[in-house]
Amino acid sequence: NAGVTQTPKFRVLKTGQSMTLLCAQDMNHEYMYWYRQDPGMGLRLIHYSVGEGTTAKGEVPDGYNVSRLKKQNFLLGLESAAPSQTSVYFCASSYSKLDRGQLEKLFFGSGTQLSVL
Amino acid sequence: GQSLEQPSEVTAVEGAIVQINCTYQTSGFYGLSWYQQHDGGAPTFLSYNALDGLEETGRFSSFLSRSDSYGYLLLQELQMKDSASYFCAVAHTGGFKTIFGAGTRLFVKA
Numbered sequence: 001n002a003g004v005t006q007t008p009k010f011r012v013l014k015t016g017q018s019m020t021l022l023c024a025q026d027m028n029h030e031y032m033y034w035y036r037q038d039p040g041m042g043l044r045l046i047h048y049s050v051g052e053g054t055t056a057k058g059e060v061p062d063g064y065n066v067s068r069l070k071k072q073n074f075l076l077g078l079e080s081a082a083p084s085q086t087s088v089y090f091c092a093s094s095y096s097k098l099d100r101g102q103l104e105k106l107f108f109g110s111g112t113q114l115s116v117l
Numbered sequence: 118g119q120s121l122e123q124p125s126e127v128t129a130v131e132g133a134i135v136q137i138n139c140t141y142q143t144s145g146f147y148g149l150s151w152y153q154q155h156d157g158g159a160p161t162f163l164s165y166n167a168l169d170g171l172e173e174t175g176r177f178s179s180f181l182s183r184s185d186s187y188g189y190l191l192l193q194e195l196q197m198k199d200s201a202s203y204f205c206a207v208a209h210t211g212g213f214k215t216i217f218g219a220g221t222r223l224f225v226k227a
Binding site: 033035040041042043044045048056058059090092094104105106107108109110111 | 125147148150152158159160161162165204206207208214215216217218219220
């Protein structure tokens with residue numbers, strides 16, 4: 001039972017380079033999220049998706065793009081990396097909206113440490 | 118806007134009880150959740166309150182008062198392994214997005 005899997009776990013980029021972070025979940029969850037975590041600032045929502053083919057902006061979407069072509073995958077893209085995007089990135093997923101009690105239980109991946117030089 | 122406020126740090130002694138508070142400002146949400154995160158690890162779900170009152174899960178309890186825009190996480194019989202960061206979070210009714218507080222770092226001393 002893999003749960004939520006993120007790849008890669010570590011990455012170093014130069015300013016201006018692009019990359020894609022992959023998140024995959026095997027729990028048939030409708031909702032998927034991308035967060036970034038910086039020291040002292042908790043988890044900030046970048047983008048999220050409420051179903052296959054849909055995406056929406058979170059609190060800090062600038063400089064990032066996402067796609068949800070398949071229900072189990074949620075991709076986060078950086079088109080032109082900047083040092084301000086150095087952070088730990090977490091992907092998460094949650095149950096279908098049909099059960100409100102389970103909606104807020106997020107399952108997280110192990111994170112990606114990204115450094116932009 | 119929407120925001121959640123938590124203390125940045127709390128220190129307690131092993132075996133004691135500690136309460137971590139969370140106050141929020143939001144237009145509408147389904148409930149208040151709590152997550153634990155150890156250094157270098159991923160956040161893990163602890164508890165969820167959809168209704169006002171106390172929810173108990175083993176040594177952990179969580180409380181919500183919608184009228185006071187306030188909730189708390191109560192940890193009993195503290196153990197050294199409880200040293201971690203604790204986050205409160207709300208899922209907003211507009212868009213079903215989950216927003217987290219900045220987190221409270223709990224230090225448990227022997």
